[in-house]
Amino acid sequence: MVIVKRKELSLSERLYVPEIVRGLSITFRKMFEKKITRQYPEEPLVKTEVTRGQPRLVVKDDGAIACVSCGLCEAACPAYAITIDGGETDRPIEREPKRFDIDMLRCILCGFCEEACPKDAIFMSDELELADYSRQALVYDIEKLKRPAAAMRRRIEYVNRINDRWRDAPRPPMLVGRDAPHGAHAHSPAAAAQRPHAS
Amino acid sequence: MNDFAAKVGLTGEQLEHLLAILVRNTVILIGIISVAAVMTLVERKVSAWMQFRHGPNRVGPWGLLQPLADGVKFIFKEVVVPNGANKALYVLAPALAAVPAMMTIAVIPFANDVVLFGKNWGPLVVADIDIGILYLLAIGSMSVYGVILAGWASNSKYSLLGGLRASAQMISYELSMILAILAVVAMAGSINLREIVESQAHGGSIADWNFWKQPLACFLLLVASFAETNRHPFDFAECEPELVAGFNTEYSAMKWAIFFIGEYSAMAVMSSLSVILFFGGWSIPFLPDAPWYLGFAAFLAKTSVYLFLFVWVRWTLPRFRFDQLMRIGWKVMLPLALVNLLATGAWLTFFGPPGAP
Amino acid sequence: MSVANALFYLLAALTVVAAAGVVLLRNPIANVLSLLFAFFCLATIYLLAGFQFLAATQILVYAGAIMVLFLFVIMLLNLAPGPKAPKLEEVGLPMFLRRKSGVTVVIAAALLLLGASAILGTQSTGVEAAGAMPREGIDAIRPTPGTNDGLAAEMFGRYLLPFEAVSMLLLATAVAVVVLAKRNRPGDRSA
Numbered sequence: 003m004v005i006v007k008r009k010e011l012s013l014s015e016r017l018y019v020p021e022i023v024r025g026l027s028i029t030f031r032k033m034f035e036k037k038i039t040r041q042y043p044e045e046p047l048v049k050t051e052v053t054r055g056q057p058r059l060v061v062k063d064d065g066a067i068a069c070v071s072c073g074l075c076e077a078a079c080p081a082y083a084i085t086i087d088g089g090e091t092d093r094p095i096e097r098e099p100k101r102f103d104i105d106m107l108r109c110i111l112c113g114f115c116e117e118a119c120p121k122d123a124i125f126m127s128d129e130l131e132l133a134d135y136s137r138q139a140l141v142y143d144i145e146k147l148k149r150p151a152a153a154m155r156r157r158i159e160y161v162n163r164i165n166d167r168w169r170d171a172p173r174p175p176m177l178v179g180r181d182a183p184h185g186a187h188a189h190s191p192a193a194a195a196q197r198p199h200a201s
Numbered sequence: 202m203n204d205f206a207a208k209v210g211l212t213g214e215q216l217e218h219l220l221a222i223l224v225r226n227t228v229i230l231i232g233i234i235s236v237a238a239v240m241t242l243v244e245r246k247v248s249a250w251m252q253f254r255h256g257p258n259r260v261g262p263w264g265l266l267q268p269l270a271d272g273v274k275f276i277f278k279e280v281v282v283p284n285g286a287n288k289a290l291y292v293l294a295p296a297l298a299a300v301p302a303m304m305t306i307a308v309i310p311f312a313n314d315v316v317l318f319g320k321n322w323g324p325l326v327v328a329d330i331d332i333g334i335l336y337l338l339a340i341g342s343m344s345v346y347g348v349i350l351a352g353w354a355s356n357s358k359y360s361l362l363g364g365l366r367a368s369a370q371m372i373s374y375e376l377s378m379i380l381a382i383l384a385v386v387a388m389a390g391s392i393n394l395r396e397i398v399e400s401q402a403h404g405g406s407i408a409d410w411n412f413w414k415q416p417l418a419c420f421l422l423l424v425a426s427f428a429e430t431n432r433h434p435f436d437f438a439e440c441e442p443e444l445v446a447g448f449n450t451e452y453s454a455m456k457w458a459i460f461f462i463g464e465y466s467a468m469a470v471m472s473s474l475s476v477i478l479f480f481g482g483w484s485i486p487f488l489p490d491a492p493w494y495l496g497f498a499a500f501l502a503k504t505s506v507y508l509f510l511f512v513w514v515r516w517t518l519p520r521f522r523f524d525q526l527m528r529i530g531w532k533v534m535l536p537l538a539l540v541n542l543l544a545t546g547a548w549l550t551f552f553g554p555p556g557a558p
Numbered sequence: 559m560s561v562a563n564a565l566f567y568l569l570a571a572l573t574v575v576a577a578a579g580v581v582l583l584r585n586p587i588a589n590v591l592s593l594l595f596a597f598f599c600l601a602t603i604y605l606l607a608g609f610q611f612l613a614a615t616q617i618l619v620y621a622g623a624i625m626v627l628f629l630f631v632i633m634l635l636n637l638a639p640g641p642k643a644p645k646l647e648e649v650g651l652p653m654f655l656r657r658k659s660g661v662t663v664v665i666a667a668a669l670l671l672l673g674a675s676a677i678l679g680t681q682s683t684g685v686e687a688a689g690a691m692p693r694e695g696i697d698a699i700r701p702t703p704g705t706n707d708g709l710a711a712e713m714f715g716r717y718l719l720p721f722e723a724v725s726m727l728l729l730a731t732a733v734a735v736v737v738l739a740k741r742n743r744p745g746d747r748s749a
Contacts, residue, residue, distance in 0.1 A: 032253070339615075346594070346626070372630075
C-alpha cells in the first residue's frame with residue numbers, strides 16, 4: 003500500500019490567485035510557440051520504408067506481374083479482402099491470375115499477404131490515401147493494383163533485408179514432433195540444452 | 202421623407218427619431234449575435250494556440266468563416282426530442298437561456314453621443330434608463346431558468362443534475378456579484394450605467410477609473426461573472442467528465458447552438474459591464490474629448506480584452522469541485538464583498554464622495 | 559382609453575389568469591412557471607405606472623431568486639402531479655362552519671377588509687389631497703417623476719397603511735403554510 007502525503011500548501015498557494023496568475027502566464031507564453039500540428043494535405047506525410055500502406059502488385063521490368071495465383075495471400079488475408087481466380091498462361095511461370103481483386107474497404111493493411119507471397123509479387127506500398135464516391139470503385143482489380151517495381155524499391159529492399167535476417171539466423175531445434183529427443187518432454191530450449199541425452 | 206412622415210401621421214422629426222431607434226436596436230442586436238458567433242471561433246482558436254495547435258483554418262482565410270459553416274450545419278441538423286421529455290418546456294428552454302442575455306445588452310452604453318450627418322443622435326445605447334444596473338441584474342438573473350428548465354425538461358438525469366448545479370451556482374454567486382457592483386454604485390452615486398461611465402470619464406485620465414478605487418470589487422465581479430456565465434473554472438452545469446454535457450446533453454442542432462449563443466452573449470454582457478464599471482467604458486485616457494467612434498472603438502477594445510480573459514482562463518485552469526465552488530462562493534466571496542461594501546460605505550461617510558471638491 | 563390604460567387592463571387580466579393557473583394547474587413545474595409569468599405581468603404593470611425601480615426589484619428578487627429556489631426544491635423532491643382536489647360536496651359545507659374554521663374565516667375577512675379599506679381610503683384622500691382630477695385605471699396611481707425617491711416617499715408616506723396591510727397578509731400566509739405543511743406525528747395533539 004502506498005500512502006501519499008498531501009503536500010503542505012504555502013499561503014500563496016492556498017490563496018489560489020498567485021498560482022492562477024502563474025498558470026495564466028504560462029498558457030499565454032505558450033500561445034506563441036511553434037505549432038506541432040502537421041497541416042496534412044499541404045504538408046505530406048513523412049513516408050519511410052516501414053510505412054505499411056495499401057498492398058500493390060509489383061510490375062517487373064518485363065511488364066508482367068509475378069503472381070502465379072497460388073492463393074496463399076487469399077488464405078492469409080484475415081479480412082477476406084482478396085479474391086483470386088487463377089488461370090493458365092503461355093509465359094514460363096505457367097499460371098497467372100485471371101482476376102485479382104482486393105476490396106480496399108475490407109483491407110486492414112496488416113501486411114499478411116506480403117509475408118505470405120512466395121513469389122515476391124505483392125508488397126505493401128506507401129500509398130495511404132483512399133477515397134471514392136462508391137464502394138464498388140474501391141474494389142481494386144489487377145490494373146489498379148499494378149505498380150512499377152521502381153516505385154516500390156525501398157519497401158522491397160526492406161522486406162528482403164528483414165527476410166534475410168530470418169534466413170541467416172540459426173534454425174532453433176524443433177522440440178516437438180519428429181525432431182524432439184526421444185522420450186524427453188522438454189518444453190524450452192534451455193531445458194533441452196541441460197538434458198540433451200536423457201534416457 | 203417628410204412626405205412619408207405626413208402620410209403616416211407623424212412629424213418629420215418624430216419619424217427620424219423612430220428610424221434612429223430602429224436602426225440602433227437592429228445594429229446592436231445583430232452585433233451581439235455576431236459577437237457570439239465570433240467568440241466561438243476565438244474560443245477554438247485560442248484554445249488551439251495554447252495547445253500548440255492551429256485551430257480551425259479550413260473555412261475561409263484563417264478559418265474566419267467557420268462560425269458561418271457551423272451555423273449552416275446546426276440549421277440543417279435534425280432536432281431530436283428525447284422520449285418522455287416535456288416538449289413545450291424542452292423547446293422553450295433554449296430561448297429562455299439566450300433571450301435574457303440579449304435583453305440585457307439594451308442598457309449597455311457603447312459610446313457617447315453619436316454625431317452623424319451633422320446631428321446629435323444621443324448616446325449609443327438602446328435604452329438609457331435610470332435603473333440600468335438593476336435592469337441588467339434582474340434580466341440577467343432570468344437566464345438561470347433556461348438552464349434549469351432545459352435540465353428538467355430533457356428527462357435525463359445528467360441534464361437534471363447539470364441544471365440543478367447551475368441554478369445553485371448562479372444563486373450563490375449572484376449575491377457576491379450584486380454586492381461587488383453595489384460598492385461601485387455607491388461611489389458613483391448612480392445606477393445609470395451612462396452616468397457611471399461619465400463619472401470616470403470627466404477627468405480624462407486613467408486614475409479616474411474605478412478599478413483603482415475598487416480593485417477588490419473588480420476581482421470579485423470577475424470571479425462572479427465566471428460563475429454566472431457557467432464558464433471555467435466553474436462550469437459545473439456542463440461538467441463533461443461527470444455529466445456528459447450537463448443541461449444540454451439531450452439537445453441537438455440549432456437548439457443546442459442557441460444555448461451557446463446565450464452563453465457567449467452573457468459573456469459579452471458581463472465583460473461590457475465590467476468595462477463600464479471599472480475601466481471607464483468608452484472613455485479614452487488622456488483624450489477626454491475624443492469623438493464617439495473612437496470611444497466606441499475603445500469600448501470594443503476593452504471588452505475584447507475582457508472576453509479574451511474569459512477564454513484564457515477557461516483553457517488554463519482545471520475545474521473546481523462542487524463543494525469547493527460553494528465554499529468559495531459563500532465563505533470567501535460573500536464576506537469579502539460585504540467587507541468591501543462596508544469599507545466603501547465607511548469611506549464615503551467619512552470622506553465624502555470621491556468627485557466632491 | 560389611452561394605450562397605457564389598455565395595456566394595464568390586458569396585463570391585469572393576464573396576471574389574474576396566471577395567478578389562477580398557479581392554484582389550478584396540477585403540475586408543480588407549471589405552477590411555478592405561471593407564478594413566474596404573473597410576476598412578469600406585475601413587473602410590467604409597475605413599469606407602466608412609472609415604478610422602474612420596483613419593477614426591476616420585483617424581477618430580481620421574486621423571479622430571479624425566489625422562484626428559482628422553488629423550482630430547485632420541486633426538482634430535488636421530484637414532485638408528481640398532486641391528487642385531484644376533493645369536490646365541495648365531498649368535503650361538506652360544515653367544514654366552513656366548524657369553530658376553528660370560523661375563527662380563521664373571521665380573521666381572514668377582517669384582514670381583507672382592513673387591506674381594502676386602507677387602500678381605498680388612502681387613494682381617495684391621496685387624490686383629493688393632490689387636488690387632481692379623478693383618474694382612471696393606471697393613471698390613478700402614476701407617481702410624480704423621480705422614480706426612487708418618489709417611490710420611497712409614496713411607499714412610506716401615503717401608502718404606509720396598505721403597505722403594512724400587505725405585510726400582514728404575507729405573515730398570515732407564512733403562518734398558514736407552516737400549519738399546512740406541518741406533519742401530524744402520532745402523539746401530537748395539536749393539529
